[in-house]
Amino acid sequence: MDRLGKQEYLAIREGAAVLEVDHYGEKVLRLVDGSILKLFRRRRRLLSSAALFPYSRRFVSNAAALARLGIPVPRVLRLMRIPAIERDAVHYQPLAGQTLRDAMRAGLPPARIAALKAAFTAFIVRLHDQGVYFRSLHLGNVILTPDGELGLIDFADLRIHPWGLGRYLRARNMRRMQGMADECDWVDIDAIVNARPPRTEQA
Template identity: 50%
Template sequence: MQVLSREKYAAWCADAQVLEKDRYGEKVLHLADGTFLKLFRRKSWLSKTAFYPPAKRFADNADALQKLGIPCPKVIQLYRLSEPYRSVVHYHPLEGVTLRQLLSNDEHIDQLKLFARLAEFITRLHDSGVYFRSLHMGNIILTPDDRFGLIDISDMRCLGRSLSRSMRKRNLQHLTRYGDDWAHVDPDIGTLFLFNTR
């Protein structure tokens, strides 16, 4: 990981749009050139993130997904920022629209067709060993070439083997727990995902 100077970070921030922040500071920046910076703080000096920073995990997951042929962000560079410490990933975003945006803005989509394809995609993830503990409609992208992809991929493990039934069930529980995402979805659609836990 390269050292990111405060001067370079300040220059990036000067023309950036802050997409996400909390009481500790910026978390996601949309830079003037269209690329993104994602910053991760270290919650504790005894945390395992001291040895395996989330930015590195993000990059490793992106590499694993690309090898599986699953669209995802493309990492440009990893950085280390000090005072306060942050691990930082600089990346090209995955183009497209999240399923959350699609469902909230388009009342004319064929839900049965969309969710049948989504169920197939999730089955592929499970069969490929992708365990995504933050799987939800805001992290699934429909790309311009009509493929499903994933973003916000730091909270993920690529196990290299098909997921167990309990892991598949847990993934799907995360997908279905956001009530607002499912408010305008036909209740019968949920049956499309039952086979993923078998």
């Protein structure tokens, strides 16, 4: 983790576009060179898990683990601590493509949407089979790449179990999307919840 002084930060930030903000301030910046800086608030509460293993580090370690599983993710360039703004930052090269949410809103032909929905359900089944529990699962955090593959962003709070998820976790992982009026029909919930991890031996 590199420490950045205030001037260095302001220099990097110069001319950046703000992609996301919340009530604490800026969250995601697109820098002039096209790379992305994602800011994480430091949680200082002593002995909290976030103090011991900050979300910025979780992002970096999840990026590496997901890449090992063959899932497209942004390429991490640098991990930074920026005391002047009380943030950690992950600097990364965006994954080429657009979020499924943007793709959907751009208005695609119905046949294309149907194919994407099927691919999205298959993608989730694959993630669950690989032990991936993605808390922030929704169309805004899934990228459709130019090769037609699906990849992930925004995975600081994702957890990878050493075995395929059981039915309970698969169902729980879908609750958030099921509550989203315009995205709930993107998933075939039965196919996802009833999927079983591939067996390595015959019973």
